[in-house]
Amino acid sequence: MRYSALKILKEGLSGNKGWKPAWREPEPKTEYDVVIVGGGGHGLATAHYLAKEHNITNVAVLEKGWVGSGNVGRNTTIVRSNYLLPGNQPFYELSMKLWEGLEQDFNYNAMVSQRGVLNLCHSDAQRDAYIRRGNGMRMSGADAVLLDEAGVKEMCPFLNFDNARFPIKGGLWQPRGGTVRHDAVAWGYARGADSRGVDILQQCEVTGFQMDNGTCVGVYTSRGSIKAKKVAVCVAGSSSRVMEKAGLRLPIESHVLQAFVSEGLKPVIPGVVTFGAGHFYISQSDKGGLVFGGDIDGYNSYAQRGNLPVVEDVCEGGMAVMPMIGRARLLRMWGGIMDMSMDGSPFIDKTDVPGLYFNGGWCYGGFKATPASGWCYAHLLATDTPHEVATAMRLDRFMTGRMIDEKGMGAQPNLH
Ligand SMILES: Cc1cc2nc3c(=O)[nH]c(=O)nc-3n(C[C@H](O)[C@H](O)[C@H](O)COP(=O)(O)OP(=O)(O)OC[C@H]3O[C@@H](n4cnc5c(N)ncnc54)[C@H](O)[C@@H]3O)c2cc1C
Numbered sequence: 001m002r003y004s005a006l007k008i009l010k011e012g013l014s015g016n017k018g019w020k021p022a023w024r025e026p027e028p029k030t031e032y033d034v035v036i037v038g039g040g041g042h043g044l045a046t047a048h049y050l051a052k053e054h055n056i057t058n059v060a061v062l063e064k065g066w067v068g069s070g071n072v073g074r075n076t077t078i079v080r081s082n083y084l085l086p087g088n089q090p091f092y093e094l095s096m097k098l099w100e101g102l103e104q105d106f107n108y109n110a111m112v113s114q115r116g117v118l119n120l121c122h123s124d125a126q127r128d129a130y131i132r133r134g135n136g137m138r139m140s141g142a143d144a145v146l147l148d149e150a151g152v153k154e155m156c157p158f159l160n161f162d163n164a165r166f167p168i169k170g171g172l173w174q175p176r177g178g179t180v181r182h183d184a185v186a187w188g189y190a191r192g193a194d195s196r197g198v199d200i201l202q203q204c205e206v207t208g209f210q211m212d213n214g215t216c217v218g219v220y221t222s223r224g225s226i227k228a229k230k231v232a233v234c235v236a237g238s239s240s241r242v243m244e245k246a247g248l249r250l251p252i253e254s255h256v257l258q259a260f261v262s263e264g265l266k267p268v269i270p271g272v273v274t275f276g277a278g279h280f281y282i283s284q285s286d287k288g289g290l291v292f293g294g295d296i297d298g299y300n301s302y303a304q305r306g307n308l309p310v311v312e313d314v315c316e317g318g319m320a321v322m323p324m325i326g327r328a329r330l331l332r333m334w335g336g337i338m339d340m341s342m343d344g345s346p347f348i349d350k351t352d353v354p355g356l357y358f359n360g361g362w363c364y365g366g367f368k369a370t371p372a373s374g375w376c377y378a379h380l381l382a383t384d385t386p387h388e389v390a391t392a393m394r395l396d397r398f399m400t401g402r403m404i405d406e407k408g409m410g411a412q413p414n415l416h
Contacts, residue, residue: 039063045374064205080177087392098371108188116271117177237337264288280317
């Protein structure tokens with residue numbers, strides 16, 4: 001079933017009786033070519049691109065809850081490609097390009113909104129760092145504009161310029177960054193994969209790996225055993241717990257990250273704004289709610305809920321950069337489990353166990369990576385070689401000393 005304006009009109013005039021579910025609910029088969037563990041954004045994107053780009057359709061996505069129940073449905077929806085290092089930047093720029101064509105690709109409205117991302121700077125040194133980052137971005141074909149204080153004032157007059165503890169000196173602006181409706185991304189990829197024959201199995205928890213002579217040949221699940229030529233793990237915040245079942249320890253810790261939404265307000269924030277002197281970022285949803293967040297909770301946890309000290313910390317950050325937020329009422333908040341890698345960068349790699357592949361370590365920035373992550377993971381699974389923009393995202397990089405230490409985004413306490 002294709003979605004179009006004509007279809008909406010036709011259905012509207014005929015009682016909306018012709019819509020079909022966006023994906024099937026099949027029974028598990030006993031064997032697949034590829035089993036993807038985790039039906040979040042990355043797992044579903046991988047399935048979609050495996051089927052679409054590599055014609056590998058005998059694939060199942062195994063999700064222990066329901067599609068969209070993990071971080072893909074819990075994040076603050078920001079997409080951008082404003083990274084610095086060569087191990088990351090081309091990957092995130094590929095993701096940005098895929099976002100730009102995504103809705104046509106899977107014929108689903110994901111509300112891709114390129115309203116821009118502005119990183120504020122508060123010191124001369126920080127401005128220098130942004131100039132360097134902007135140049136790095138431009139070298140990989142991304143867009144970056146350096147704004148001075150007047151430029152920021154024109155764009156965001158509501159920020160705290162006059163009485164600020166950390167005066168705003170300017171900002172790095174990426175016009176092509178923005179927001180995307182997060183759970184629509186999961187639904188769109190699920191629909192795209194399903195329409196090409198991929199089985200999406202919800203309420204199907206992987207409880208162990210089937211091993212034959214040291215090779216992974218399938219999984220045990222809450223809905224029975226399933227054999228697979230390749231098993232691709234993609235479970236974000238549950239990475240350590242799932243890979244432990246295969247006897248693997250990862251350079252990843254799990255932490256909670258919280259998100260907050262205010263009551264609906266008239267349009268006030270043009271794009272995404274991030275505070276450069278504390279951990280706070282904000283955008284406004286199409287419904288008018290201010291959507292914001294800040295730091296992780298700072299202790300290891302697998303609970304999908306956060307604690308009050310971080311709520312206070314985030315609200316303080318908001319008040320420091322944008323005092324008028326103190327007049328808005330907080331409507332709701334929630335938490336998700338982040339797979340924090342030790343250098344803040346992700347992994348898309350084979351493991352030492354033949355037949356077992358791993359994708360994770362997305363920290364608190366994996367939503368923007370969803371299309372490129374699926375694209376590159378599908379490439380790895382189909383060809384057994386890393387995609388050219390993901391060659392640095394290897395599991396052995398801590399052993400070889402080739403870390404991608406973007407900005408201390410990982411779980412190192414000294415850098416948080
Ligand atoms: C509050 C918050 C704000 C964020 N904001 C942003 C942002 O603005 N921009 C950005 O780029 N990123 C953001 N992120 C990060 C981003 O959401 C994640 O990095 C990304 O969604 C992780 O990939 P995923 O979608 O595949 O994860 P998930 O949706 O978590 O998918 C993993 C799935 O694996 C399933 N699973 C786990 N164990 C098993 C098992 N044993 N068997 C079967 N299935 C299993 C889980 O149920 C889950 O559905 C944010 C995260 C949070 C929590």
